[in-house]
Amino acid sequence: MTEAKYIWMDGELVPWRDAKIHVLTHTLHYGNAVFEGTRAYQTDRGLAIFRLEEHCKRLFNSAKIVAIEPNFDYETVKNAHIELLRSNDFSSNVYIRPLIYLGYGVMGLYHSHAPVNTMIAAWEWGAYLGEEGLENGIRLCTSSITRNPNRSTFGKAKAAANYLNSQMAKYEAIENGFEEALMLDENGFAAEGTGECLFIVRDGKLISPPNDNSLESITQATVIELAGEMGIEVQRRNITRDEIYICDEAFLTGTAAEITPINSLDHRVIGNGRRGEMTKAIQDAYFDIVYGRDEKYARYLTYI
Numbered sequence: 001m002t003e004a005k006y007i008w009m010d011g012e013l014v015p016w017r018d019a020k021i022h023v024l025t026h027t028l029h030y031g032n033a034v035f036e037g038t039r040a041y042q043t044d045r046g047l048a049i050f051r052l053e054e055h056c057k058r059l060f061n062s063a064k065i066v067a068i069e070p071n072f073d074y075e076t077v078k079n080a081h082i083e084l085l086r087s088n089d090f091s092s093n094v095y096i097r098p099l100i101y102l103g104y105g106v107m108g109l110y111h112s113h114a115p116v117n118t119m120i121a122a123w124e125w126g127a128y129l130g131e132e133g134l135e136n137g138i139r140l141c142t143s144s145i146t147r148n149p150n151r152s153t154f155g156k157a158k159a160a161a162n163y164l165n166s167q168m169a170k171y172e173a174i175e176n177g178f179e180e181a182l183m184l185d186e187n188g189f190a191a192e193g194t195g196e197c198l199f200i201v202r203d204g205k206l207i208s209p210p211n212d213n214s215l216e217s218i219t220q221a222t223v224i225e226l227a228g229e230m231g232i233e234v235q236r237r238n239i240t241r242d243e244i245y246i247c248d249e250a251f252l253t254g255t256a257a258e259i260t261p262i263n264s265l266d267h268r269v270i271g272n273g274r275r276g277e278m279t280k281a282i283q284d285a286y287f288d289i290v291y292g293r294d295e296k297y298a299r300y301l302t303y304i
C-alpha cells in the first residue's frame with residue numbers, strides 16, 4: 001500500500017503513521033462498522049471525486065441500517081473528503097475509504113453505548129483487478145459460498161461484517177487459480193462478485209440482476225444510465241450460472257474494479273474469450289465520464 005501524508009480522524013488531519021486505535025476497539029471484535037470505497041481520478045482539471053454525493057449517501061444509509069448514529073453530520077463528512085485530498089499530494093488516481101466504526105470503551109454485543117468514530121483515508125491505487133484485467137479480462141469461478149442471505153444480514157449496507165463472506169469467496173477463488181468469485185444467492189441465481197456487480201450481454205441486450213441480493217452499486221447505476229444514452233436495451237432480471245456460460249460478453253462493475261471484462265466462468269470461455277465490443281464501448285464511455293471528458297456527466301465530479 002502506498003502511504004499518503006494524512007488521514008482524517010474525527011475532525012483532525014493526523015499523520016498517516018499516527019492514525020492508530022486501541023486494541024479493544026469495539027468494531028475490531030464484533031465487526032459492526034460501515035464504509036465506502038470511492039475513487040478520485042486525475043482529470044485535465046486536476047483530481048476529481050466520482051459521485052461523492054452518492055457514496056456519502058450510501059455511507060449514511062449503511063449506518064442507519066446497522067443502527068450506528070454517526071458522530072459527524074453528512075456535510076462534514078462530505079467536506080472532509082475534499083479537505084483530505086487537498087492536504088495530500090496525490091499525483092495519480094486515488095481510492096478513498098471512509099469508515100464509521102464503534103470505538104473503545106464498551107465491550108459486549110450490545111453496541112448502542114459504544115462510542116462512534118469516523119475516519120477517512122485515501123491513497124494512490126491503480127486498477128483493482130489489474131491493468132491487464134481491464135484490457136484482457138479475468139477468470140471467474142462460481143463460489144461455493146452463498147452471498148449473505150437477506151434473512152440473516154443487511155445486504156444494502158456496506159457493512160464491514162458483510163465482507164467476511166466476500167473475503168472467504170475471494171480467498172477460495174484466488175487459491176483455486178481464478179481472479180474473482182461470483183456468488184450465487186440462496187436460489188442459485190447470480191448475486192454479485194465479492195466487490196462488484198455483474199452484467200452479461202446476450203443478443204445485443206445488456207442484462208444485470210436486480211439488487212435484491214447485492215449492494216446498490218453506484219457503478220452499476222452509472223452503466224445503466226450510460227447504456228440508456230447509448231441506445232442499448234437493459235434488462236434487470238435473474239441470471240443463472242449456465243446463462244453466463246453461453247452469453248456473448250460479461251463484465252463486472254464496481255468503484256474498485258471499474259469495468260472489468262470476464263473471460264471465462266468455471267473454465268467455460270465467454271464469447272471469444274476477450275473483451276467484447278459492447279464491454280469496450282461501455283468501458284470507454286465510463287472512463288470518459290470519470291476522467292471528466294464527457295461534459296454531460298460533469299455533475300458527477302467534485303473537483304478538488
Ligand SMILES: Cc1ncc(COP(=O)(O)O)c(C=O)c1O
Nearest residue numbers: 195196197215217218219254255
Ligand atoms: C459487495 C459489493 N457489491 C458491489 C459493489 C459495487 O458497488 P459500487 O459500484 O458502488 O462500488 C461493491 C463495491 O462497493 C461491493 O463491495
